[in-house]
Amino acid sequence: MNVVVCVKQIPDPAAPQSLEPGTHTLDRSGKLILDDSDAYGVEMALQLAEQAGGGDVTLVSMAPNGETSGLRTALAMGAASAVLVSDDALKGADALTTAKVLAAAIKKSNPDLILTATESSDGYTGTVPVQIAELLGLPSITFAKSVVIEGGNVKVQRQTESGYDDVVAPLPLLVTVTAGVVEPRYPSFKGIMAAKSKPVETVTASDLGIATGAAGQEITSVVDAEARAAGEIVVDDGDGAQRIVAFLEELKLV
Amino acid sequence: MVGRIVIGLAITIVCFAVAGRRFFWLSRLIRSGAPAKRPYQGLRKAAEAEVVEVAGQKKLLQWTIPGLAHFFTMWGFTVLLLTIIEAYGALFNQNFAIPFIGHWSAVGFLEDFFSVAVLVSLLVFTGIRIKNAPARKQRQSRFYGSHTGAAWLVLMMIALVIITLLIYRAAQENTGHFPFQGDWWAFASLGVAKVLAPLGTGVNSVIENVALLANIAVITGFLVFVSYSKHLHIFLAPINVGTSRRPRALGGLDKTPDMDMENISEDTVFGVGKIEDFTWKQMLDFSTCTECGRCQSVCPAWTTDKPLSPKLLIMGLRDNMFASADRLLSKDSGEAAEAETLVPTVIDPDVLWSCTTCGSCVEQCPVDIEHVDAIVDMRRYEVLMESRFPQEANLFLRNIENQGDPWGLGGAKRLEWTEALDFDVPVVTSSIPDGVEYLYWVGCAGALDDRGKKQAQATARMLHRAGVTFAVLGPKESCTGDPARRFGNEYLFQEVAKANIETLKEVGAVKIVATCPHCFNTIKNEYPALGGEFEVIHHAELLAHLVNNGKLVPGGGYSGTVTYHDPCYLGRHNRVFDEPRDVIDAIPGAKQVEMGRCREKGFCCGAGGARMWMEENIGKRVNMDRTDEALGTGADIVSTACPFCMIMLDDAVQASGKGDEVRVMDISQLVEESLLSGSAPSSAPANASDDA
Numbered sequence: 001m002n003v004v005v006c007v008k009q010i011p012d013p014a015a016p017q018s019l020e021p022g023t024h025t026l027d028r029s030g031k032l033i034l035d036d037s038d039a040y041g042v043e044m045a046l047q048l049a050e051q052a053g054g055g056d057v058t059l060v061s062m063a064p065n066g067e068t069s070g071l072r073t074a075l076a077m078g079a080a081s082a083v084l085v086s087d088d089a090l091k092g093a094d095a096l097t098t099a100k101v102l103a104a105a106i107k108k109s110n111p112d113l114i115l116t117a118t119e120s121s122d123g124y125t126g127t128v129p130v131q132i133a134e135l136l137g138l139p140s141i142t143f144a145k146s147v148v149i150e151g152g153n154v155k156v157q158r159q160t161e162s163g164y165d166d167v168v169a170p171l172p173l174l175v176t177v178t179a180g181v182v183e184p185r186y187p188s189f190k191g192i193m194a195a196k197s198k199p200v201e202t203v204t205a206s207d208l209g210i211a212t213g214a215a216g217q218e219i220t221s222v223v224d225a226e227a228r229a230a231g232e233i234v235v236d237d238g239d240g241a242q243r244i245v246a247f248l249e250e251l252k253l254v
Numbered sequence: 255m256v257g258r259i260v261i262g263l264a265i266t267i268v269c270f271a272v273a274g275r276r277f278f279w280l281s282r283l284i285r286s287g288a289p290a291k292r293p294y295q296g297l298r299k300a301a302e303a304e305v306v307e308v309a310g311q312k313k314l315l316q317w318t319i320p321g322l323a324h325f326f327t328m329w330g331f332t333v334l335l336l337t338i339i340e341a342y343g344a345l346f347n348q349n350f351a352i353p354f355i356g357h358w359s360a361v362g363f364l365e366d367f368f369s370v371a372v373l374v375s376l377l378v379f380t381g382i383r384i385k386n387a388p389a390r391k392q393r394q395s396r397f398y399g400s401h402t403g404a405a406w407l408v409l410m411m412i413a414l415v416i417i418t419l420l421i422y423r424a425a426q427e428n429t430g431h432f433p434f435q436g437d438w439w440a441f442a443s444l445g446v447a448k449v450l451a452p453l454g455t456g457v458n459s460v461i462e463n464v465a466l467l468a469n470i471a472v473i474t475g476f477l478v479f480v481s482y483s484k485h486l487h488i489f490l491a492p493i494n495v496g497t498s499r500r501p502r503a504l505g506g507l508d509k510t511p512d513m514d515m516e517n518i519s520e521d522t523v524f525g526v527g528k529i530e531d532f533t534w535k536q537m538l539d540f541s542t543c544t545e546c547g548r549c550q551s552v553c554p555a556w557t558t559d560k561p562l563s564p565k566l567l568i569m570g571l572r573d574n575m576f577a578s579a580d581r582l583l584s585k586d587s588g589e590a591a592e593a594e595t596l597v598p599t600v601i602d603p604d605v606l607w608s609c610t611t612c613g614s615c616v617e618q619c620p621v622d623i624e625h626v627d628a629i630v631d632m633r634r635y636e637v638l639m640e641s642r643f644p645q646e647a648n649l650f651l652r653n654i655e656n657q658g659d660p661w662g663l664g665g666a667k668r669l670e671w672t673e674a675l676d677f678d679v680p681v682v683t684s685s686i687p688d689g690v691e692y693l694y695w696v697g698c699a700g701a702l703d704d705r706g707k708k709q710a711q712a713t714a715r716m717l718h719r720a721g722v723t724f725a726v727l728g729p730k731e732s733c734t735g736d737p738a739r740r741f742g743n744e745y746l747f748q749e750v751a752k753a754n755i756e757t758l759k760e761v762g763a764v765k766i767v768a769t770c771p772h773c774f775n776t777i778k779n780e781y782p783a784l785g786g787e788f789e790v791i792h793h794a795e796l797l798a799h800l801v802n803n804g805k806l807v808p809g810g811g812y813s814g815t816v817t818y819h820d821p822c823y824l825g826r827h828n829r830v831f832d833e834p835r836d837v838i839d840a841i842p843g844a845k846q847v848e849m850g851r852c853r854e855k856g857f858c859c860g861a862g863g864a865r866m867w868m869e870e871n872i873g874k875r876v877n878m879d880r881t882d883e884a885l886g887t888g889a890d891i892v893s894t895a896c897p898f899c900m901i902m903l904d905d906a907v908q909a910s911g912k913g914d915e916v917r918v919m920d921i922s923q924l925v926e927e928s929l930l931s932g933s934a935p936s937s938a939p940a941n942a943s944d945d946a
Binding site for chain 1 (some may be wrong): 369410515518520635638639640641643645647648651652657661663664665666745
């Protein structure tokens with residue numbers, strides 16, 4: 001079974017971040033790392049391919065400056081190869097353009113299954129995965145907390161606010177996975193060594209036949225978030241537990 | 255007479271053949287290990303160790319009573335080699351005496367004195383073994399898991415050696431064949447002779463023959479037994495001591511493998527997966543272990559009911575080595591490839607991951623076994639080759655990798671601790687400014703952890719107060735790699751270490767002061783192997799120096815009782831014991847009380863060996879055990895000089911419900927407190943007034 005995993009390489013979330021002055025998009029010129037939330041998709045893909053008795057896990061990513069350091073992390077985990085779309089013309093691309101680019105790149109490998117995170121940890125639009133599915137004409141299941149392949153079908157436990165839904169769909173399709181679907185492995189040294197020589201195909205938008213015209217959306221302004229109001233401090237006079245319960249009841253959480 | 259020669263020689267030849275065959279096999283087995291690529295430490299250091307540890311029995315004498323008993327037994331064996339010469343001589347010539355010295359009273363006395371001393375020592379050993387019987391004391395006994403049957407047999411055989419010796423010597427006296435005939439310096443032999451004399455010369459003559467042959471039989475039989483038992487240490491310990499790391503296998507780890515991608519292939523194996531991956535020196539370690547259990551009795555894992563005992567670990571590896579002997583000696587690569595890895599069958603993962611690398615076992619071991627290196631070697635294999643380790647550790651490894659600190663807070667936050675200071679700390683951007691003496695290596699805990707920050711702030715204030723100039727790297731600093739290295743992730747360690755060395759060289763660092771003993775140890779003892787040579791001191795050493803020179807004069811603002819907890823990587827690993835105590839002593843109102851386990855015997859807080867970043871679900875928590883001991887001293891302040899010890903001890907003090915009565919403080923915080931409410935003595939330096 002061949003699986004494609006969409007992975008994003010993002011600026012280190014712990015490093016100070018800045019926005020580009022004109023476009024208000026995130027400055028991505030520094031070192032990029034593998035988005036933590038994508039490690040779950042990579043692990044899930046590796047496990048599913050192994051359970052299916054073989055098949056390749058291919059990574060698809062779009063990043064500026066031919067950046068591959070995040071891809072190498074995922075390759076070190078065990079993915080076989082990667083396709084990187086890197087093109088100055090795609091700088092500041094919006095979600096739909098990104099989806100078109102990724103869909104075109106995914107199409108080349110003709111996978112049985114496409115895995116993505118539910119959203120990236122830098123842009124947080126959460127719209128790219130389903131757009132990819134739509135562009136490829138495939139069904140999609142979002143927020144998977146468990147993914148099992150049975151015959152030609154995928155059985156997914158889809159996380160909801162109150163619990164989870166059991167959803168079944170035929171292959172091929174796209175599934176978005178939550179953190180917690182599986183525990184990502186830590187790459188072994190063997191994996192890190194092997195990753196150095198695994199193929200990473202770098203392509204441009206025009207190689208994929210994508211027109212890079214004006215983006216369909218732009219960020220017109222950015223405002224600072226309102227500072228959060230200070231919380232209420234309760235001193236425990238022996239009734240701490242009851243007051244916590246009362247607070248939770250007030251929020252209708254218990 | 256001829257019968258006596260024939261029987262004596264026959265026994266000897268058979269026993270020597272059996273033992274010789276075994277020793278030849280053992281030597282082939284040990285030499286089949288991987289090469290030990292450590293720089294030769296020189297004959298002088300080896301000779302010193304032989305004198306101090308083998309002849310002087312220094313490490314054994316750390317425990318006085320068993321140490322003395324062993325001292326006399328060991329020297330007894332050495333001196334009584336003379337009696338073996340005499341016994342074989344007597345086989346051929348009943349009137350044999352060693353040439354030149356054979357009739358000297360001093361020789362007779364020494365032989366008899368040590369015969370008696372060994373017998374007394376055996377009684378002491380018997381007492382110790384009965385008192386600490388594992389059947390009764392279970393895990394509390396240091397002999398738990400040791401081959402106690404073999405140990406009793408050893409005691410019995412030694413006793414028989416001495417008893418047969420004294421009997422044939424006594425009979426010789428009565429038949430007129432004794433080299434020290436009628437000489438009361440040979441007091442024990444003559445004493446027994448008095449008892450045997452009434453039996454008459456004829457009977458004594460028979461006794462002489464039988465006891466002499468029995469003596470030879472027991473000695474050569476013992477030789478065979480030794481070659482097949484844990485008692486091999488008689489012969490191997492001097493070799494192991496002579497080839498061990500000097501001054502001790504503590505501080506930096508032994509092996510720094512070349513992990514340059516250019517020099518390795520996909521077949522390169524890092525760490526130890528199978529027994530054959532150990533070096534010959536480590537295999538010698540396994541063979542030398544005498545199962546005394548001193549390591550076990552001081553191990554923070556074992557004594558808090560975790561499955562790791564350094565002794566049982568070494569015994570397990572030894573058993574596996576013997577069981578794998580055919581494979582090791584055939585050097586058949588196919589067979590080796592199919593062999594199972596040591597973890598998880600021979601070494602349980604819980605055993606491997608329980609180690610805090612505190613080094614107590616290495617410190618105690620009378621035969622200089624290097625347990626910690628063996629454990630880290632196996633961890634390296636598990637992490638680098640198999641990616642098989644407690645999953646919760648994923649996070650701290652990724653954090654070091656991506657953010658440069660185990661908490662994952664990132665370099666941008668590394669200067670926040672300086673905001674509370676009322677003076678400016680220069681932040682090095684390109685190179686260390688002229689006139690700045692020290693680079694202050696703050697460490698991740700000092701820069702990012704709330705309790706660590708207070709320690710770093712107090713240290714900075716005290717240095718500033720004493721007129722010490724220092725600068726920090728701020729965002730350019732990153733984890734030294736200590737937790738990654740001790741966890742077994744040598745690759746990550748070398749990545750961050752190389753980057754740090756490059757930074758330190760770029761900024762022109764010469765003198766570095768560190769508050770974290772782990773950073774201190776790593777930069778001082780481990781960076782040199784990667785090309786980073788710097789002069790590194792710990793803040794305890796610098797503060798002691800300042801206090802001793804009168805540059806920093808503690809005030810009268812504190813009075814109470816302080817107990818000092820030795821951080822393993824400052825104390826045992828780097829021998830900084832006196833300096834922090836000197837600092838506390840310089841505080842007029844501070845009275846020091848020591849915990850039972852202090853200095854070389856200091857008990858770990860539980861955070862070392864990357865245990866800080868793992869769950870502790872088995873047994874009693876190590877930090878609770880240590881804190882119980884600290885609270886038992888009745889001290890108001892538990893003082894230490896390590897941010898990780900502070901976190902572990904403070905957590906445990908809070909959990910004990912003593913948070914209101916007992917405080918956990920770094921020595922720098924203690925000095926600062928002494929200066930706060932009290933008035934500083936007039937001899938304080940001029941800039942003292944800007945504090946308080």
